[in-house]
Amino acid sequence: RKEVEQDPGPFNVPEGATVAFNCTYSNSASQSFFWYRQDCRKEPKLLMSVYSSGNEDGRFTAQLNRASQYISLLIRDSKLSDSATYLCVVKGDSNYQLIWGAGTKLIIKP
Amino acid sequence: EAQVTQNPRYLITVTGKKLTVTCSQNMNHEYMSWYRQDPGLGLRQIYYSMNVEVTDKGDVPEGYKVSRKEKRNFPLILESPSPNQTSLYFCASSGLAHYNEQFFGPGTRLTVL
Numbered sequence: 001r002k003e004v005e006q007d008p009g010p011f012n013v014p015e016g017a018t019v020a021f022n023c024t025y026s027n028s029a030s031q032s033f034f035w036y037r038q039d040c041r042k043e044p045k046l047l048m049s050v051y052s053s054g055n056e057d058g059r060f061t062a063q064l065n066r067a068s069q070y071i072s073l074l075i076r077d078s079k080l081s082d083s084a085t086y087l088c089v090v091k092g093d094s095n096y097q098l099i100w101g102a103g104t105k106l107i108i109k110p
Numbered sequence: 111e112a113q114v115t116q117n118p119r120y121l122i123t124v125t126g127k128k129l130t131v132t133c134s135q136n137m138n139h140e141y142m143s144w145y146r147q148d149p150g151l152g153l154r155q156i157y158y159s160m161n162v163e164v165t166d167k168g169d170v171p172e173g174y175k176v177s178r179k180e181k182r183n184f185p186l187i188l189e190s191p192s193p194n195q196t197s198l199y200f201c202a203s204s205g206l207a208h209y210n211e212q213f214f215g216p217g218t219r220l221t222v223l
Contacts, residue, residue, distance in 0.1 A: 002152075043215060044153070046210070046212070096160065102151055102152045
């Protein structure tokens with residue numbers, strides 16, 4: 001089993017819809033979680049951190065479910081510019097180690 | 111402008127021909143890292159460095175070397191490239207206190223024939 005798993009998609013979603021996708025992680029001791037966004041042929045960029053209490057930033061909401069060992073990303077009122085690959089990242093056991101999921105591709109259609 | 115630069119952006123080479131991919135950052139970051147990204151796999155860390163003259167192996171270090179002689183530069187060296195090193199390579203940097211927010215270079219697409 002991979003340490004961090006994501007549904008690769010693609011998720012094809014009409015503009016204005018709400019979309020959510022999950023990421024599961026295998027290490028129950030993991031403490032820190034993040035979502036990065038990667039546009040086609042571009043570098044990844046930090047989207048948001050995921051706190052135990054959840055985290056909301058505008059149209060984006062990140063949640064953590066420790067019992068089931070997954071994090072989720074919810075995007076409301078999706079825009080064409082949200083089309084990208086969303087990477088789930090989990091802090092590893094070693095100092096300064098980040099474990100990356102393979103990403104979920106999101107395509108927003110007009 | 112705060113940035114991480116990588117060169118070259120694209121490279122096609124042949125098996126066994128030594129090459130170096132340069133990485134430079136202007137944010138005075140202590141932490142620098144090299145990743146490779148392959149289809150269906152997450153970013154995999156090759157090497158990282160927490161400061162000048164301090165480097166350590168990541169998850170997939172075989173076939174690669176790095177050096178950190180200056181804080182701003184962190185070159186990736188492939189002494190004898192092989193086709194399985196064909197990949198998209200990213201350099202990243204961050205402050206030690208905020209290493210979860212890594213700033214990435216634009217990537218280097220390497221093809222080894």
